[in-house]
Amino acid sequence: MPRDTPYLQVADALRDRIRSGEWAVGDKLPSRARIAEEYGVGASVAQRAMERLTIEGILEGRAGSGTYVRRPRERGRMIRTRRPYATSPFRAALNAQDHEGKWESRSAARTPAPERIAERLDIEPGDLCVVTDYEFLMEGLPVQLSRSWEPMAITGDTPVVLPEMGPHAGIGVVERMRSIGVVVVRAVEIPRPARADQEQANLLGISIGGLITEMERTFYDIDGRPVETADIVVPDVRWEIAYEIAVERRA
Structure with missing residues (x-):
């Protein structure tokens, strides 16, 4: 899949911000709507980007609370x-x-x-x-x-x-x-x-x-x-x- 796919672009940007330390382990990310507004994409694109990072083990969702930076998986x-x-x-x-x-x-x-x-x-x-x-x-x-x-x-x-x-x-x-x-x-x-x-x-x-x-x-x-x-x-x-x-x- 080409990297110009919008949700992958957003996922890459969020991943880079987490790795740079903007959000530490345990920090709560902005809402899906806020991320969509920041990157000029639809809510569904922002959701797919965050789901991508959840699959990778970078983020975790907490019911009724939001999405947080997860402790990295051990290799x-x-x-x-x-x-x-x-x-x-x-x-x-x-x-x-x-x-x-x-x-x-x-x-x-x-x-x-x-x-x-x-x-x-x-x-x-x-x-x-x-x-x-x-x-x-x-x-x-x-x-x-x-x-x-x-x-x-x-x-x-x-x-x-x-x-x-x-x-x-x-x-x-x-x-x-x-x-x-x-x-x-x-x-x-x-x-x-x-x-x-x-x-x-x-x-x-x-x-x-x-x-x-x-x-x-x-x-x-x-x-x-x-x-x-x-x-x-x-x-x-x-x-x-x-x-x-x-x-x-x-x-």
């Missing part, structure tokens, strides 16, 4: 490690920071694999998979997105065909696969810097064009067969990503 550290995951990687990252992670998901079975996914899973394009979209939450706010693909040739006739349903829901790929005799021994992650598109920005509550890290992750079993691959989206404003690399010690 967490997401540890990526070579150690086996005993739970979902997202939950492990938040547990390390004494936070509880939750997520919402929706799965679709019998989804034909597009060419790029088929290549990552070493299957034929069009082979059937289960695709699951995740929205990960911390303190009720979206902090990570993921789209996961699993070949139905591996899970199709098992109790774990749907990742977030059944007796092993929510425990992560490694333990789910183990429950059906598939031993996952390694994962490969490829991080790439990117800018949020409109859909990603809307889901994560960040600005369009905001910095994100896109991670292509694939799990492999003991025979080197890919068993799951996922596209993970991490907003830079919420997370810095750190890789923990074990150093082998010689006797």
Whole structure:
């Protein structure tokens, strides 16, 4: 979306004034009508601008009181490690920071694999998979997105065909696969810097064009067969990503 959109111009101006210290944490902003008058825009434009800053975590509305400058959200550290995951990687990252992670998901079975996914899973394009979209939450706010693909040739006739349903829901790929005799021994992650598109920005509550890290992750079993691959989206404003690399010690 171009930056000459009026509500984005107003949002940028208000954000700059907050960052410069004109309004401190806890200060009440002028009314929507006052802001609209100051910037020569309609009330709806001023409202959208303030809603934009609320989504970004800069402002907060208080019922019956007004809109206030919010304490900045903490930027967490997401540890990526070579150690086996005993739970979902997202939950492990938040547990390390004494936070509880939750997520919402929706799965679709019998989804034909597009060419790029088929290549990552070493299957034929069009082979059937289960695709699951995740929205990960911390303190009720979206902090990570993921789209996961699993070949139905591996899970199709098992109790774990749907990742977030059944007796092993929510425990992560490694333990789910183990429950059906598939031993996952390694994962490969490829991080790439990117800018949020409109859909990603809307889901994560960040600005369009905001910095994100896109991670292509694939799990492999003991025979080197890919068993799951996922596209993970991490907003830079919420997370810095750190890789923990074990150093082998010689006797």
